[in-house]
Amino acid sequence: MSNAFNVVVVGAGINGACTAFELASRGLKVALVERLHVGEGPSGRSSAIIRTHYSNRLTAAMALYSLRVFQRFAEVYDGGTCGFQNVGFVVLVSRKDLDGLRANLAMHQQVGIRAELISVADLAALLPGAYTDDLEAVGYEPESGYCDPYLTVNSVVQAARGRGVRLFQVTTATAVTLQGGRAAGVVTDQGELAAGAVVIAGGPWAPALARSVGVELPLNPCRVQVAFFRPPAGHDAPFPVVADFINATYFRPETGGLTLVGLVDPVEANYVVDPDRYDERLDRDFVLDAGERLVRRRPLMEQGGSAGGYAALYDITPDWHPVIDEAPEGSGVFLCAGFSGHGFKLGPAVGRMVADMVMGVEAPLFDARLFRLSRFAEGDPVRGRYEYSIAG
Numbered sequence: 001m002s003n004a005f006n007v008v009v010v011g012a013g014i015n016g017a018c019t020a021f022e023l024a025s026r027g028l029k030v031a032l033v034e035r036l037h038v039g040e041g042p043s044g045r046s047s048a049i050i051r052t053h054y055s056n057r058l059t060a061a062m063a064l065y066s067l068r069v070f071q072r073f074a075e076v077y078d079g080g081t082c083g084f085q086n087v088g089f090v091v092l093v094s095r096k097d098l099d100g101l102r103a104n105l106a107m108h109q110q111v112g113i114r115a116e117l118i119s120v121a122d123l124a125a126l127l128p129g130a131y132t133d134d135l136e137a138v139g140y141e142p143e144s145g146y147c148d149p150y151l152t153v154n155s156v157v158q159a160a161r162g163r164g165v166r167l168f169q170v171t172t173a174t175a176v177t178l179q180g181g182r183a184a185g186v187v188t189d190q191g192e193l194a195a196g197a198v199v200i201a202g203g204p205w206a207p208a209l210a211r212s213v214g215v216e217l218p219l220n221p222c223r224v225q226v227a228f229f230r231p232p233a234g235h236d237a238p239f240p241v242v243a244d245f246i247n248a249t250y251f252r253p254e255t256g257g258l259t260l261v262g263l264v265d266p267v268e269a270n271y272v273v274d275p276d277r278y279d280e281r282l283d284r285d286f287v288l289d290a291g292e293r294l295v296r297r298r299p300l301m302e303q304g305g306s307a308g309g310y311a312a313l314y315d316i317t318p319d320w321h322p323v324i325d326e327a328p329e330g331s332g333v334f335l336c337a338g339f340s341g342h343g344f345k346l347g348p349a350v351g352r353m354v355a356d357m358v359m360g361v362e363a364p365l366f367d368a369r370l371f372r373l374s375r376f377a378e379g380d381p382v383r384g385r386y387e388y389s390i391a392g
Contacts, residue, residue, distance in 0.1 A: 013153060084147050
């Protein structure tokens with residue numbers, strides 16, 4: 001079997017898998033290289049929240065595109081399943097950020113997102129037992145929810161294989177090779193794969209591969225944690241995904257009536273680790289902190305209990321937005337990393353964006369210039385129209 005391809009995609013997380021699927025669907029011969037088994041990396045451990053609430057128009061539009069794909073996942077990905085649960089999404093901000101929330105919701109509506117401002121009474125009906133004294137109104141997306149991350153990424157890869165993608169699992173890419181300044185292939189610990197284009201979608205492992213072509217990718221692998229909590233008896237009904245900027249947390253329903261809790265706290269960028277050697281166990285201090293933050297918003301959970309959790313990885317850039325770019329310019333090497341915890345919900349749109357770049361589409365659906373690598377040197381990071389403050 002020939003090891004020559006049109007494109008090698010390194011990393012079979014959600015964004016690499018969606019990119020490989022898109023490229024193969026357009027008739028290219030594609031190899032997909034994964035250092036572990038599919039679903040064992042950060043994508044398989046994602047909180048897998050599907051929502052469209054962003055503070056810039058491009059990312060909101062990409063999230064909406066992806067939401068529509070998740071809603072008809074089996075149709076798009078050849079019978080695959082993602083376990084999408086349409087429970088809705090609410091965003092909670094302090095009173096001083098309420099005007100900013102209104103501005104963001106107005107932008108979302110212009111993009112075509114179903115989003116609205118609802119009353120505190122409406123929130124109480126959606127999230128029984130919530131503490132609401134610090135709120136005047138709430139942002140609400142009725143179409144959002146969450147997926148099963150492991151099922152999702154495996155289903156996309158399976159669909160990609162059905163379109164002809166060759167999957168190399170337990171295979172570590174060690175270098176991208178160039179000839180005359182153009183991509184020639186990828187060196188792996190299992191041999192070399194020849195290709196005229198390479199997509200580096202390796203998340204926390206992407207910087208090492210980018211250095212093989214002289215590119216410094218400004219992202220850090222950071223350890224993040226997720227905790228599960230068991231509600232008191234009689235309080236295990238589904239509820240919306242919640243982004244609580246006041247308490248710097250997010251939480252959502254989980255299988256078995258549990259509540260999954262993580263942080264939306266910039267402090268997570270400080271927890272830089274070696275992605276090959278980090279503690280995957282949950283810290284006791286995190287359980288206490290996450291539990292306290294959850295109880296502030298939903299006091300009834302004080303009568304519940306801890307149900308474990310895990311640590312995973314984010315690939316965090318200085319502005320918490322990805323790098324999607326060809327670098328070096330004209331090389332046929334494409335960067336797709338640094339999603340900073342946002343990548344799962346954007347996967348289908350990212351796959352289309354990167355495939356358009358690789359194929360040189362002149363009028364792509366999504367213009368990737370916002371995510372160019374040079375923005376950091378230019379002092380022009382991605383900024384939202386209105387970004388909420390983190391209180392406390």
